[in-house]
Amino acid sequence: MTIKSTFDEMMGPGGAGEGGYAEGPVRDAYGAVRHWLDAMSQRQVSAKRKEAETLFRRMGITFLVYGTGESTERLIPFDIIPRVITADEWTMIENGCLQRVRAINAFLSDIYHDQEIIAAGRIPSADVYANPRYRPEMIGIDIPGNTYIHITGIDLVRTAEREFYVLEDNLRNPSGVSYMLENREVMMRLFPQLFADNSIAPVTDYPANLLRNLQAVAPPGISRPTVALLTPGIFNSAYFEHVFLADEMGIELVEGQDLFVLDDQVFMRTTHGPVRVDVIYRRIDDNYLDPLAFIPDSLLGVPGLLSAYRAGGVTLANAIGTGVADDKAMYIHVPEMIRFYLGEEPILANVRTHDLRQADECAYVLDHLGELVVKEVGGAGGYGMLVGPAASRDEIECYRARILDDPANFIAQPTLALSTCPTFVDAGIAPRHVDLRPFVLSGTTQTVVPGGLTRVALGEGSLVVNTSQGGGTKDTWVLRDGAGAP
């Protein structure tokens, strides 16, 4: 499948064209990259690519792929050609992300307290109350700093020079930040000169910022809070990231079995007895957090954790119940949240989204399945989606049956012409589609780490960038002001 008029981030609106990347003018931001590529021989390139792979393997930067059989440890393919974002573009992305996070946080606080946005008729009440991720347990509970989403990953795609769209907001346990940090580490090790010659915003203070924010939301009256990262364990696909972040922050990496609740406080089992835990950066979904409150046979969680949390004995990041705002049906309402809570117009646009609960929308989608991308409302990781233009007739018919079975479980969006970036493939350098996940930290301050995780769909023409579906990653540069000219 080819998509017409693809914007290439190196070559501009015309895409990479027939001449590929070797000829023709490049966008200013990529001057240094072109120069660097030109100066490297084929042999140097393959040596460097090999070295990068060795580094990743040695550092143990792997993730687990869930399959039908045994899950396997895999390396995420890393492409050594960086993705470059100018200072100007970044300002827009940064402000847009901050705006979105402020609005969504206000929304979460609202729906668990006064529910003004519903009273004002700006969002249908059923969209909130009937959502399976809405947690009535959180109603009326005040949490430290009124911060619900301490960590957010916002997925963006680009379609033109100044055109970015938000694909989704990840408000539960966004992952990928460790790859962002390690990609930079590896690039700096492989190509130090490239960093010396260019003014690239550093990303390494992310763990320090995260720790500061987590400490800041400890229950009141605790002067030196103990922070722990709660992981489902070694078999989780993002386990490497959990280890990495706990390590970078110097906090304990705990599993459910390490913790217990007593008198609405949480303790971890240590070699010298129980030690209180004040803040838990949990990388476990709401449903598995507390077998007494949610899924009763979950072994991952801690019995009594919800009660301790509600009593203010421990802070969880992200808060319980944030999932209500990150499913794909609620996504439709985010621009309205921005207008309602902030009185601003959205800086970053939503993708036009068809709500299949409405009969006319549903009929339209069923008529145009071959052109649209259809996703499950609560889906993630690129599992169970239909990319119409790339699907076979059978796949489309199969999916149609699933939609008819439960239309409310799906949304549909036009297939966007995702921008491409030059990427090393077997045949040399070729354009491949990319997206971007910047990470927003909220607590006492709000920050967006300059860059984020660029995911690249390695198959020719493929639009599926998810690492679980074979996508790769790239180092993402945000140029400092004035930098980037060749």
Add this chain to the structure above:
Amino acid sequence: MTVLSRSADHLYWMARQVERAENTARILEVSNRMALLPTGGTQGGASGSEWHAVLQITGGAQGFHDRFSGTTAEAVTRYMTLDPENPSSIYSTVRAARENARAERVALTTEMWEALNSTWLEIDALTPARLASRGHRNFFDWIKERSHLFRGTAIATMLRDERYHFLRLGTFMERADNTARILDVKYHVLLPHGVEVGSAIDYMQWGALLRSVSAYRTYYHAYKEPIAPAHVADMLIFNDAFPRSLHGCVDDVLELLGFIGGPRGAEARRLAGELHARLHYGRTEAVFKQGLHEFLTDFITDNNALSKEIQSAYLVAE
């Protein structure tokens, strides 16, 4: 400074497994050396008891005989090096250590992790044929080097907190056990028929044993006499200046338990103290009078009891 029980557990066992992989290589090396002696198992002239000995002292006999019929050098070596189904093969031990390390990445420095992870990646890619063409002795040397590297990176890069103490504790608990087992090889390896105690073969067997614990030269420095069974036993049991001796290991265990401290560890400290007294005040003559094999069996049993106590006091309940 306390540490998560589960975390301490991982570190303690990771260190034990690395040490065990190294000592399994040492045990195989001593058997290899003994088998190469003129009357050894590979020469067809003797019983091949070296290879029975390996299975006896590593506790792998049952599992081996369930699957294989002949106790040949080749079968035992393959079983103890790369066999993924044998839980005490070097392959399995390194895999277990690496699994513990993966669960404990937070506590490991990058260098430690990389030392262990690259050992695992290399051994996982190894086949029996490639190991053989590389040479068994070279493989054993490599395993020892990797173990030294891992321990060296730990000593040179790790914060001296309780995690470090549990890691070191694992090393010395395992080493004490393994040195006792290596010394016991001599009990299991029979002298060929007609060869007498004190003969050249006997002497060479003791020499092979010393080499396998990197103590051949050291022996001469310490005792300045030809190899004699009493001296070898003294060196490997009582000589606290020798870092692989039982006494040396238990010295370290006692000290580490003191650092870790706390009321939970009272019984562990008592058991270690008892073991230490036996080594601090014991005499080689008494050991030989009791029987070297019996003495070593008692030691292994009591060392194991201490390990169980450490487990229940500080680590994750079994």
